[in-house]
Amino acid sequence: MSLNLDPNLVDPDGFYQALLDAHEGLDAAQSAEFNARLIFVLANQIGDPELLAQALEAAK
């Protein structure tokens, strides 16, 4: 299986806003910590090591 790099978000603008809302009021360090936690939550959903390796590559 290969990583889906085509548009797949059902509501891109809604997700983007939810993400901003989650960061609202955090300082820089807290935001970085939040992002780190979010990465693990999303990675767990993906699960597959091959896909995760491709995701790490795509984000470089």
Added chain:
Amino acid sequence: MTMQDRYPIAFQLYPYQRSADQDAKAPVTHPVVVVGGGPIGLATALDLGLKGHPVLALDDHEGVGQGSRAICFVRRTLEIAHRLGAGAEMLAKGIVWQKGRVFHDSDEIFEFDLLPEDGHRCPAFINLSQIHFKKFLVEAIERANADCAKIEIRGKNRVDAIDPGKDETVVDISTPDGSYQIKANWLIACDGARSPIRDMMGLGFDGRVFEDNFLMADVKMTADFLTERWFWFEPWFKSGSSALLHKQPDDIWRIDFQLGWDIDREKELKEENVRNRVDQMLGGKVEYELDWCSIYTFQCRRMEKFCHGRVLFAGDSAHQVSPFGARGANSGIQDPENLAWKLDLALRGHAPETLLHSYDEERLAAADENILNSTRSTDFLTPKFEASKKLRDAVLTLAARHRFARPLVNSGRLSVPCVYDSLSGFGPDAIVTPKRTRPDAPATDAPLADGYLLDKLGGGFTVIGFGTSIPSAQNIEGLHVAGLTIDEISPETRERYLGDEASAVYLIRPDQYVVARWAEYDKGKIASAIRQAIGKDNKCP
């Protein structure tokens, strides 16, 4: 008495003329008075005038103001303009575009092609200056008047005070010849974002101000840039945090620079400084003339409600959005579209006055949708805090490399008409597909054997039978209801109206919204849906 213009005029369209009302002993009463001759006021006057009502429009100037405002008009607006008799001129003058490029710094991160869908009379959007948009509406009013409409526009008639009563509103007007009074049974305030009427009534207008300034310059040049929308985030020419280049008719190009919050307006507006920015953007070798420039700040806000007794608000006076997505005039024009037929039925006694509550309900929902969309665009363009800037930049970096990130790039989501999902005036959806023409949604245009579907809809309610025959005219609830039978089903018509059904019956409102739909014709069901649509059957009064 002299009256100073608040802004310079591009075209004089309705020069001041003394009216008999100014010499009347007692204030003359008018059934409908529209305050404001902007695009929304003119569309309101025209729509009601075409429906046979005498309309008086008052504007404090004598024509259309110079300056860069709306340039992008979308399909729904053009369809409405067509119904009002002003569409052909707009299409002839406007520039059709569909391609755009998005840059970050000096890199093109992607290009897009808003592939047009076939089978519509009107293109997805055109670029046309608001000046021309307004001029074509005034010309359509003149044509309507030559054909029995009674629409009067009084230039240099400024409303200074109003006294709203239960049945009529007293209006104090200033003119170059002094002041006079009239009375209005209904007053529609289309007096713009700073609405003096709203202030006179002490009504609020709350929302968000975006801490940013935008320099808009219209330049005239014959250079042959493509007819595309070019948008820069953090442009390499270091002119603010975003910039836009877009073509208008007559070799005019709209250029926007996002300047930031702490600026010296006067300095920025100096011709040499504007030229400096434009030179950098265009690469310095291009000849051009500066046609107009101004600096704007933007806000997103609305009134709590638009109906206040017999004073109704429409357009920017009722709601204001930032311009990303071209939602100001494009959504504003749907206010009179929604309002005119309801007021028409109320004035004729065919519907209760409470039908106008649905104007509030529907257009408030639309205003919220527009505010949501333009707020999101503004938040993307102007990240408010460090983390949101990081996220925004991450999207831009990813979008250059991966297609998936492109839908997240938000430099404005172009205006689409609101679907009034689950509001009270709409009836049953007895067939389930297609989704785009469900009840609560505007009817979509489609090609017929002899023209276009929307052109066949008259000014009243229409029942359309796709693949099933409908009586061509009938009287329901005292209303003339037109019938349209469509036997030859084009592929577009099938996809937009029938889906998998063999036949379908649609009830369409005068503003071309779908009220209800069924697989087969049943007069009783249609009558009950009409009762609901005109507020005679309100389950929750």
